[in-house]
Each structure stands twice: as structure tokens, then as C-alpha cells.
Amino acid sequence: MSDPLQECIDAIKPLFGDDADKAAVLCGQFAPITVGDQLNDAVVGLNTLYLTSCGALVFVMHAGFAMLCAGAIRSKNTMNILLQTVMDAAVSAIAFYILGYGFAYGIGDKPNGFIGDALFGLARWAPKNVALNPAAGDGWQNWFFQWAFAATATTIPAGAVAERLNFNAYLIYSFFISAFVYPVVVHWVWASEGWLGMARYIGYSHLFRSGMIDFAGSGVVHMTGGLAGLAGCIMVGPRMGRFDSNGNPVEMPGHSATLVVLGTVLLWFGWYGFNPGSQLLINTAVSASVVGRAAVTTTLAGAAGCLSCLLTAFFRHKAWDLLAGCNGALVGFVSITASANVVEPWAALICGLMGGWVFDFVCWVFLKLRIDDPLSAAPMHAFCGAWGVFFAGLLAKRQYVCDSYGRDCDNTYYIPNGLLYGGDGRLLASQVIGIICIFAWVFGLMSILFAVMKVLKILRISAEEEQAGLDVSKHGGSAYNYDHGLGKPEKAQAMGL
């Protein structure tokens, strides 16, 4: 290998009358031109590391969902819901590989605002994608990161239909949502072609000249998952014994608060990939500040939501309700997810606090309407997700919108701004349109799907199976077989040995 420094000196010393010393001063002072290439490479590496590690964090939310759902239901259905969560990850990976990613982000021969039309099975991946602009995050890691989101959206409804849904029905809906329903919403809001989102190419016209802000998916991910759950739990009806003959709810406590807390904290952990990761690039000071801010606002909204629900529960029941605290934290995260990039920290506190109230109110309404959602997935993800989208229209800060969406705040192009900052309502209108369209699309499609399955009688398990529990009837046993230390040693002997 030749010495780069010497090469540089040799190249420029003619300029200084072959004075190698002067040339050496310059060559020592300035970076060689190859630095530019190295730098571009390193930037790609940095962005790849950023997306893969954030994607892994988003994936760990599956551990969170699995533990949360398991802990919050009765032990006789534990294996069922655990299997659903594991299955969701697997089914969504394959569905998103074959179809979903293409519907969401594929730009083929007929690009349009409604649905993507290329990249199915990652076909022609390299020419269509990698070579395009690797620095822009369009690499393999992009599929990975987006899949982790799809898996999250797919697994949210599990909680709403827990303890009574037919497993076959679950398989069908899981594939359907991750291959089609969710990707279309993604295309609308996040793809550069989508008709709804703020991230649409500058060249296209934006909805109300603004477009919808949904940073990490209060609407795209959480509303989609939550509304699918809502459609499901309405169609499938309440669990046996959930409402007594007078229609009053009967408590059905989950079997392990420890698992609920473990799930909540793992979800909290994963949210630090979910929100900060959604900036997709981290190689500029501005992007980095958005990433950092997203971590801060996420934390504060979750904290505010936790205390909001905890105190509400305390005033209602005079007991410190652990589950209320856990739900509250999650509600806070769901609410801030749409606007984690564009709000001030104090606004994040308000967002989480009021999200807690929205959640409590909707839960109360559900009980009145005798809708049985064992994990409150619909109030949390559908309604607080909608609240989060709405909130972005109120308190998105102009400067932060510019930071996050790569606009120049000093130029004359219209920059959307939150209504309460004196924005003109265009952003808020976009947010509302977004909520309505996502609602119509997801709730409509999923209701049809569940209705068809109901007609085919594959939606709900039989009453005997429900009483016995899904684990025994469908999964060949019980989740727990403690043979020791649980007060029944004489029986345990018989079982185990």
C-alpha cells in the first residue's frame, strides 16, 4: 500500500515549486478527498445501526405484549394468547415479506396514493431500492424496521378478542391485517406517494396543503390494531359470565400481575425504539435532535399517563390500582406516538394526562355498552391513538415540524402548525380526516371479515370449550404444571413422576 499522505504531497507540491514542506502542511491540515466516500459509507453504517437496533427494540415489544396479555387474562387461556403473540410475529413476517411491504412502500409502474405496487417478496429489491439511496435508509434494515411495526399492529387485537376467539379465525385475520389492511394505511400516511401524509413528496399536492402528521403511528399502527380489536370484540361478543343477568360487569381478574408489569415495562423499553427510531435517519444534527426529543417526550407522556390513570382509579376505588398504572403508562405512550417529534415536553405531559382520561372514559362507555374487551385494547389503542393524532393538530410546533420533516422554516412554503400555536387549522383538519379515513377503512374491512367468519361459524369457540379454557380444549394442556411448592405436593407426585 502506498502512503496516502505521500501521494497527496506528491500531487500538490508542483503548485508550490516542488516545496514538499509546504505541501505537507496542507496535506496534514486538510482531509483527503477519499474522506468524503468513507464518510458516506460511515453514514450508511450509522443509519443502519440505528434502524436495526431500534427495530430490535420494537420487536421486544412482542415479549411485552405476550407477558401483558398472558398476565391479564385467566390462566386457563394462557397458552392460547401466548401462541397468538408468537404466531403474529411469524405470520406477519411472512405476510409482510410476500405482500405487505409491497403494498406499503413499493413504487412500481403505476405509483398512486392509495396502495403500493411493487417489491412483493422483496423482488427486484436491489435495483428498486438499495441502489436508490442507501443513505436514506432504503436498505434491508428498512424492511426489518417496518416489519417490526407491522407485527405490533397485528398483535394489538389479540387482547381484545382474548379467551373466546377461535384459533383458526385468528390465523386468518392475522394474515389479512398484516398483508393488506395495515400496509394500505401505511402507504397513505408514510409512503412518499401516499395521499394522506405530510411525508409525501414535496412535488405532490398535500391534503389541505398540510397532510397528516403521524410520526410513529398513533394512527397508522395503534388505531389500526385497536380498531381491528374493536371490530372483533363487538362481533365475538362478551366472554361467558362477564356480565351478570342484570348486565352488570363481573370482575374477571388476570392471573398474574407480575406478568402484566413485566409486559408493561418491556413495552416501555421497546417504545424507545418505536418512537425515537421513527425518524429513520440519525446522521444529521437536526435528525439527532428529533431522536433525542422523541425519547424525552415519550418518557414524559408515559409518566403523565401512568399517574393520571393511577390517581383516577384511586379517587374512584380508594385503592392503588396497579393495572391502572400500567395501562396509564401505555396510554401515554400510545397518545404521544403521533407527535413525539413535534411537541414540547410540557405538551407531552398534557398529552399523556388527557390520554388517561380519554381511556378511562371510553372504558366506562364500553362497560355501559356491554362490550367486553379483556385487555382494553380498543380504548387504549383505537381511541387514545385517535386522541394522539388529534393532539398533534393542536400542539405541533412549527420549528419542530421543520426539523422533523426536513423543511426550511425560513422560506415561504407553507409550514403546518398546531392550532393552539396559532396555526390556521389546516393541520388539525388533516389529522381529523386521517382519523376518519383510518376508522372507516380498518373498522369497515375488519367488521366484514369478522362477520363473514361469524356466518361461517368459525369465529367463536363453543361454550364448553370456553368453560374448559382454550388451553385444554385447543392446545393440549395447561400452561402451568407446578408440581412442587404450591401447597399440593401429594398430587404433584402423582402428576410428575
Added chain:
Amino acid sequence: MSDPLQECIDAIKPLFGDDADKAAVLCGQFAPITVGDQLNDAVVGLNTLYLTSCGALVFVMHAGFAMLCAGAIRSKNTMNILLQTVMDAAVSAIAFYILGYGFAYGIGDKPNGFIGDALFGLARWAPKNVALNPAAGDGWQNWFFQWAFAATATTIPAGAVAERLNFNAYLIYSFFISAFVYPVVVHWVWASEGWLGMARYIGYSHLFRSGMIDFAGSGVVHMTGGLAGLAGCIMVGPRMGRFDSNGNPVEMPGHSATLVVLGTVLLWFGWYGFNPGSQLLINTAVSASVVGRAAVTTTLAGAAGCLSCLLTAFFRHKAWDLLAGCNGALVGFVSITASANVVEPWAALICGLMGGWVFDFVCWVFLKLRIDDPLSAAPMHAFCGAWGVFFAGLLAKRQYVCDSYGRDCDNTYYIPNGLLYGGDGRLLASQVIGIICIFAWVFGLMSILFAVMKVLKILRISAEEEQAGLDVSKHGGSAYNYDHGLGKPEKAQAMGL
């Protein structure tokens, strides 16, 4: 777009008598200035990613604490301690946002060595902080990372006062420690203004010309948390039945060893954010080597601590005590936390090994004194934390001190060095002063707080409540409701089969 190469040539050709060819030689050899800007941007991104991912890892320690504490206590108080952990994260986020971060790092109109005086509620965040030097990690992510530490310090005492503390008292102390007690210690040791730390601005005078080394907080975080727990468990007294009428301890085993191990391993995992993250910057070769070394020394100290406690327990009880192994690993981590950046790997082994002995000895003393610390939080965090701070004074290596604190080992300025490496004791003296001051500050303040609450009779729950368990008396139920598969087959049969 104009051609950057041509721009460059146009800009410098006047220097060469408008000889464009000569200018082209230079422009072809050197990277344009924009590369420098891009690089600065990418460096900010790199440091941001580093702090946010390490911050997330520190946060996952909450999952660890929650599982560890839950598993190590009796099942009838599980919900109580789980709620405390979740609450700690939420309360500390809000307290640290409003007050704590300002007390810790705010540099306002009257900077002083004792307490910060700006940045409350992240007010004037941008002008005070971001603009300062984003490359130096002073961005949003800095709040996030520091909050994760504050949350850790806040949650450590939960184990010491478990199973008997009034929940209201917990709320008060949790806010107090994260808003005031902990931030002041941080200011002393880690802020650039603090009177105690080695990281003080070079311009100020340092304690004994050295200042205290506490890399990731054996003293700042663990002693603070552990001493608060110590004050609490002395004031609140032992659990009912913990000591028999002769004063001999009665075993009160935790309800799930599985949860203890899960908690331990998650804490271990999180510690790879706690220690390696504490270098705060990773964009130089020297910083990167410190980060890497911190991961190595952390691993080895934890391993040595684990085996140390395990073997000690084996020689004492002739049984392989799982909890001893888990505690030992944590003790190793606590001990190395102060010096993970400045010791050799073999020194880390010694640090963890002897930390295990310190822990076992202090636990034995506590039993003699009839102090009931259900999770041994005080021996682990307060005493092994102090041991870790002390150890840094013995075996901090001069070269590594320079690496980690950005000093130049070749110049004549005094560089502190461990006593056993032939240092002159200034560093060790600083470490001892640090231990004494943290002890006085934290133990003093927290004793006063707990004493006041004791006088107001809000410190401890009633005997009936304690007997029934906090979950039933304060949290409206039990953490566990297994209805199936748990040794009650006749019941399950009746229900399901």
C-alpha cells in the same frame, strides 16, 4: 444545482493567479468543507444514538428491579412492590423534568459547586443547552439518559422497605429523592461546576487537586439509593415475624426464584448501558476504547462477584444458593460502576470478588443488629457502592484516567493515580471524602424525612394490614389468580372438564 468542484475551483483559483488547473489539483486532493459539516452532523447522530440506546438499556433495569423485587418478597405484597417500581419511573420522570435536572446540571446566573440553578422544566433548553455543543452530548438525549439514572436511584430503596411501608410515604420519598436529594449529589460529582468531581472544569480547583472518580455512579447512584433504603428500613423497623422472640432471624423466602433470576439477568443486560454509556461520547478512538473497556470490566466484576458470593454461601450452608449467586453478580456490578473506565480487567475481578465479601459481611452485621432489609438493598448498593468508590482510589490506572477524562498524560499537569500504582493518595483521599459527604447528605436527609413521616404516623402500615398483605389491604386484590392447573385439579375439573 451548481457543480461543487467548479465552485471550489472558482473560489481558490485567485490564489494561483487564476490558474484553474492548479486550483483543480487542490480541489481534487482535498475533501470540500461540506464534508466536514456532514461529519460533524454524523458525529452528533452517533453520540445521540449512543446515549439513547444506552439510556433505553438503563431503563430496562426497571424491568429487572421489578422482577427481582417481586420475586424476592412474599406473594401477598407483590402488587405493592411492582406498583412502586412502575411509579418510580413515572414520578421520577416528572420530578426530574420539573426540578431534578435543573438542580443537577443547570448552569444559570449563579453557578456554584453545590447545586444547579437553571433548566427547570427544561426551560430555555435550546439557548442554554443545545446550542452550546450538540456534539458534546448536550442535547435532548442527555436529559433522557440522566433521567434513566435518576429513576434507578429512586427505585433502589424499594427493596429495603418492602412489605411494610405505607404507600403514601413511598410517593413522598420517591418525589423527594428524584427531585432534590439525588440531583444534588449528581451536581457535586458529575456536573462541570460540582465541587467534588474529577469532571469539574479544568479552570476550577479540584478537591486535593484530584477530585473524585465515580464513572457511572457507585457513589452517586447506588450509595444514594442504598442509603435512602438504609434510612428507611432502620426507621420502619423489621417485618412482623422476621426475628423470633430470641432475636434470631426467621427465613422469609421470596415467592419466586424464577423472577429473581429474570430480574438479575435483565439488570445485567441493562448494566451494559449503565456503565459503557457513562462515557457520554463515543466519537473518538479514545472514548470508544473506554466504552469497550467498561463493558469488559463490568462483565468480569459481575462474574467474580457472582462466584464469590456463591462459593461463600456454599461453604457456609453446603448448598448452591441461587439467590447468593444473583446477589453476587449485582454486587460485582455495583462495585465496578465507579471505576469501570479506569481499571484493568484483572483489577475488575478483584473488585467484584472483594465486593462479594463486603456484601456478605454487611448482611451478617445487619442480622446481628436486627435490621431487616428484605432485598439486601443497603448492603448491596450503599456498602458495596462505597467499596467501589474506594476501590477506584486504589487501582485507577493513570493512562486510563487520562483516556477517560480527556487529559494529556504527557503534560505536567497533575494526573491522579491509584494508590497501589504509586499514586500519592490524593485520589484516594478524594474518594473517601466523597463517600463521607454522600453518606452525610443522603442518610441525614432521608432519616429526617422518614422520622417526620414516622411522627405523622404515615410511615408504616398497621399490623392487620401487614398480616393480610399489602395487596389485599391497599391494592384491591391479589397479584395471582390462578384458576387452573395449579395443583387444584378437582376444582379445575369442576370448572372445566
Added chain:
Amino acid sequence: MHTLSLTQALCSQFASSSKLQDAIIGLNTLYLLLCGALVFVMHAGFAMLCAGAIRSKNTMNILLQTVMDAAVSAIAFYVLGYGFAYGVGDKPNGFIGDALYGLSRWRSHNYDLATGMGGDTGLGWQSWFFQWAFAATATTIPAGAVAERLNFNAYLVYSAFISAFVYPVVVHWVWSTEGWLGYVRRAPYGRLFGSGMIDFAGSGVVHMTGGLAGLAGCVLLGPRMGRFDSSGRPVEMPGHSASLVVLGTVLLWFGWYGFNPGSQLLINSLANAAVVGRAAVTTTLSGAAGCLTCLGVAFTRHKAWDLVAGCNGALVGFVTVTAGAHVLEPWAALIAGSTGALVFEMGCALLLKLKVDDPLAAAPMHAAGGAWGVVFVGLLAKKQYICESYGKDCTEPGSGVVPHGLFYGGGGRLLASQVIGVISIFAWVYGLLTLLFAVLNAINLLRISAQEEQAGLDLSKHGGSAYYYDHGLGKPEKAPTAAESVLTPSPPSTSI
């Protein structure tokens, strides 16, 4: 004045002396640190998986083994293992490393601060950390195979042995620049069949090593009491908690995103970044395919949706793709996962026929699935991806000699290397471990007594039970008397 304007003009146009090398080192360090931490979290996964899949009376035993593995392997790998694996000392050779014991002369051998060579080449402190996390994984895999009956002292011996010697030697063969077997052997040396074995993240190095150690152990130990009835038919011994099994599986899945994408070791170039990203994708798809395959197989056999089968399937998918995560197309990863799952099912059936009792199916999963993964690379490794991963230039003339997958027309050199690799690892690991376990057996250190096994290891060796639920567990009539249990905390179980 002229000088000043000259300086200004130049400085305004050109980037000043570069911080780039520094930043690249930082980037690579961060990458390995994060991925190493993710690999470590697989310990949480193994602990939960193993605990959930065995009976509750041996829970503390297996949990302690997992924690111990991490601790023992750290010290063993520090003192000896890393040196055997990667040390290049005075007599470099293809079989075993000969320097860096106790990280001695770390700087001169490995890390040059002045040039930053260490960090840039991935050989800084973080390299030890990352490699240790792998060693800890290999060490802890066998725990599942010998669960519920191995003597704890025997476990200590074998744990130190494998992490200090057996595993590092395999690493040296395949991953070090001196090793006789690997694709990355340094240029002056000749590579096996002109190709060498590709094992990206260790289907062979890590998983086969762990799995074969487990196999040797469970063959010599014999089945658990009551595992086969008098007619030789297997008796189900379900694990005590499916929740823990799932938690463990998902945490392992999570950790695998450090295990595979991290194994590129560097991320500072376009090619490296592409490999890292692709590894995450193929890992995901293979695990998903394995999960659904095992689930489907179990459903067709038992007409029940078997949760544990799904979990095992996902893990088998990961094990299989680990060798080729960097060189397989996504569709090939799907095939790898599904066929790996079938191999696993066959391995399980075979072990049952032979009455070998492997409580966690560690040997079929890691040894058989791992071996299949290594072979699979020989079939479907794509040339372009190999060039990308190993820094070759595929477009250069003469690049036709880059050995690649048989089905892509790459010739059989790579496949032959893979097969030789599988055979060599099998011989080395299975041979040595069988010897070790046989010696332990001869001195009666291997298996616990029948009484201890019946009572459970927790009670006999670890001083109690893992669980003391005193409340809320379907014993409401008992719950009001919880006060008594405060005063007399010994649960009835301890009286077994």
C-alpha cells in the same frame, strides 16, 4: 496579508484534518457493544426457556446453571478462552491460538491506540466483550439437555471446560484469521479446498458445539426417572410454565438481532451495512418459517395448536439461518427455516426411538439444526453476497473462483468445506465431551442419586423450592390464615 487570505480561502473550501477515523471507531464500537448486549440478553431467554420447560422442582437448579454459565464463562474466557480463540502469538497455527491469555499485552497484540487500528478492525476491548457473549451462549446451550438430573459439580467442571477450551478451539478453526477451516483465513495461508467454511454467526461454531455437548451429556446420563415407561414408551413430562417458555423464546428472538446482524463485526461501509441489514431480514424470515412449520407439523400430528412446538420451531429457524444469514436471499431463508424445522422434528423422533432423553430438545435443535444450517450455506450461498460480506470484488476478472452455493452453480468446493466443517466439529466436540462425561461418570460425579432426583434438585442441592406462593393461588380457604404462614413460613412442600 496574502498568507492570511490564502489560509482563509483554503480553509473555507476544504475540510480540516479529519475526525472521521475517530468517528468510525466510535461507530463500530457502539455497534459491537449494542449487539454484544443483545447477545447477552439471550441468557435471560435461556434461563426463562429452560426454567419454564422443566418441572418446577428443578427450577432453581437450571436457573443457577444459566447464571453460573455467564459468570464462569466470563472468567474462563478471560483467562484462557479468548487467547485460544484469537491470540496470535509467536507460533501462529491453524489449530489453536497462543497469546492474549488474560488479555495480557492486549494493546501490543490487539489494539493500537495511536493509529486506531484496533477499533477500526473491530479488535478493541469490545471484541472481547462480543466474543465472550457468544462463548457464554455456547456454554449455556447444553443445560437444557442434561436438565433435572445432572450433578451440579459436574456442571461446574464441564462449564469451565467448554468455555475455556473446547469452544475457543472451534472458534479458532473457523473464525480467526489463522484457522485452518474458515473462509476468513488470511491470504498467505491456503484455504480448505480453496474455499473454507462459511459460518457467519455460528450455526456450527456456537450451536453445534453447544448442542453436541448437550447430546454427549444426555446420552451418558440416561433418561430422567419415569421418562420412559416399562414398555419403553415416552411419558410426557410437561414443563411447569408455558409463560416462561414464551418469554424465553421471545427474548432469544430479540437477542438474535444482536447475534446475527452483529457478526459482521464492522458496520462502517456500505457493504457492511447492507450485510447487517440483510442478516436482520433473513433471521426474521427463517425464524418465522421454522415457527409455522413446527406448528403445522404438530397440528397434523396431534390436532392441537402446540405452543411449545411453535416456540421450538422459531428457535430452530434462527439456529439454521445463523450460518448463512449474510449470504442467503430472503426466500432461501424461508426454505432454511422450514427445512431446519423438519430436521429438528426428525432429530426429536430419532432421540425418542433411541430413548435418549433431552428435556429441552437442545441436541436436535442446536446440533442437528446447526449442522443443517452449515450445510445449507453450501447449497444456496449467493456469490454477490459472499463478495459483499468478505470484502471481495466480484466484478474483478478471475472472481469466478469465489466459491459459492452449489445450486447457484458455484461448484462443490464450498459445500465440501461445509461438510468437512460439520464432521470436524462433531468429532472434536462430541469426542472431547463424551470423554469428559465418561470420566465424571466413572468417578460417580455425573448424576444425582435417585432419591435426590425424586425430591428435586432444588430441595436436595439448593436448599429449598423456587416458589413460595402463600396467597391467591386457588387456595382461598388458606389465604385468610396467611398470618400463620408469616410465622411458620415453611410450605408443606419442604417436607417432601
